Amino acid sequence: MTSDLYPVARLAAAQEATRRAGIDALLLTPGPDLRYITGYEALPLERLTCLVVPAAGDAFLMVPRLELPAAEHSPASRLGVEFVAWEETDDPFAHVAKRLGGGVARVALADRMWAMTSLRFRDALPGAEQVLASSVLREMRMRKSPAEVAALREAGAAIDAVHAQVPGFLRPGRTEREVGRDIADAIIAAGHATVDFVIVASGPNGASPHHDLSDRVIQAGEPVVVDIGGQMPSGYCSDSTRVYCVGEPPADFAAYYEVLRQAQEAACAAVRPGVTCESIDAAARRVIEEAGYGELFIHRTGHGIGLETHEDPYIVAGNAEPLAPGFAFSVEPGIYRSGAHGARIEDIVVCGEDGGERVNVRPRELVVV
Missing domain, CATH: 3.40.350.10 (Creatinase/prolidase N-terminal domain)
Structure with missing residues (x-):
């Protein structure tokens, strides 16, 4: 190896x-x-x-x-x-x-x-x-070798295994920090060498993309954004975000979550050699803007990943670099309503010869716990 x-x-x-x-x-x-x-x-x-x-x-x-x-x-x-x-x-x-x-x-x-x-x-x-x-x-580091892609697949499967356990950690009355401790333990148990980050953002904290953990108590009916990642013994990193709801979600949240899911799907479907990084960002942003939520998508669509969680290439407007086989990056559009809630869906995608391969395969639909 x-x-x-x-x-x-x-x-x-x-x-x-x-x-x-x-x-x-x-x-x-x-x-x-x-x-x-x-x-x-x-x-x-x-x-x-x-x-x-x-x-x-x-x-x-x-x-x-x-x-x-x-x-x-x-x-x-x-x-x-x-x-x-x-x-x-x-x-x-x-x-x-x-x-x-x-x-x-x-x-x-x-x-x-x-x-x-x-x-x-x-x-x-x-x-x-x-x-x-x-x-x-x-240029060398951006073009992942077959062995590097295999390492990213292994990392993706490991973090997917953690997301599969998250519904069992979420319930009303628990704090974000308590849930975060369970997730951190699960990240190591799933085969990671280190925990790089654990975001558990409940209710209004979900509107802060880089919220960490707090002592806020999770309430019934609240969406919870869970963004987690670590480094495998190989040195290669995982990073994936899913959204859960403790009970039935608010109607306005459910409406924009479906828009977000479609935006993430459109961006992943656009991945292929020769397509520019900024066009992947545009594919996600277009869906969100047409639905009227454009001003609530406040960050780039993605970042490269490998030995670092954030590395080249960056999937952002203004980056006209064309994708090439071996490029690996996140696709993670988000919608954030300040003071209310937010959502982000994130997969790691590898550009292949004919299109993109998602190394994260957990369901992207809203998970109601």
């Missing part, structure tokens, strides 16, 4: 992309960029761990001496790169600069690199322009 998800050849591809971009070195510290290239889920510490990929020459991994055993037992050991262990009194940034030599004009830094680390690299390489690693890795 590891060799398929994190193939050794990916390092050479990243080095070639670095060279084509006119960048002298790619510097990857702990985070999704480093894991994408090496498979190594390194601890983010104040001590520098950094994969250095020069445009020409051999890559090497700077690693604190105390982290060397972990690095050697990680998938990075398959790459054949030199592990350079540094001691507590060493300056690893100066060592990187010395190894790269003079004439370094541009370096690409991991997008999630800490500011204190990027500033240390700025001091060690004072003549080098700093750009984002996504300028090198974006």
